[in-house]
Amino acid sequence: MASFLEALRIQRWDDHRYYHHNRVNQSLHVVSAISFLVAYALAFKDPATAALIGWLVAMTSRQAGHLFFEPKGYDHVNDATHEHKEEIKVGYNLQRKVVLLAIWAVSPLPLYFDPSLFGLISPHQSTADLIRNVGWIWLWLALAGLLFRMVQLFVQRDVQTGLVWVTKILTDPFHDIKLYHKAPLALLHGELVEEQEPHERGA
Secondary structure, three states: OHHHHHHHHHHHHHHHHHHOOEHHHHHHHHHHHHHHHHHHHHHOOOHHHHHHHHHHHHHHHHHHHHHHHOOOOOEOOOOEOHHHHHHHOOOOOHHHHHHHHHHHHHOOOHHHHOOOOOOOOOOOOOHHHHHHHHHHHHHHHHHHHHHHHHHHHHHHOOHHHHHHHHHHHHHHHHHHHHHHOOHHHHHHOOOOEOOOOOOOOOO
């Protein structure tokens, strides 16, 4: 258990120090985290609506921060190139995220050809039904994305790394609020990049 928690701490630390310098990105992560917590609360009662919130609000705000605001040049604080960070990223690096978001964007298209999605769901009778069916597709996609990367990590690294990563992803909303809740205020004060000192790995 101790090694699991230590591995979780290191994954969280590497994610923070490599990919969360920009205060806009951090602020968007707060928006994302709150949205994910709302989705978590709804998941047991209305999974389709929870998935809609998770993808349309939480995921888009989260990934917009990474794609548009986080610096991608040489990281002098951590003495690392962007390419190096992408190579060692445990979970979904930017390249994998772009692929995942592309799949997300086109995933509702099969409903145009078969509203029952090959017999998996009830065909929509209204616009509201269609939106809910899209929500179900996005819920399955989220679960598939988690399971796919977890199994990849089982093969590429080891079982613990995969389980630690899934734990990190599912608990990120709580951790992000704790870590970045002051970012919006710092942004209002004109601080665009968090002041950081060089750290050793896992410090």
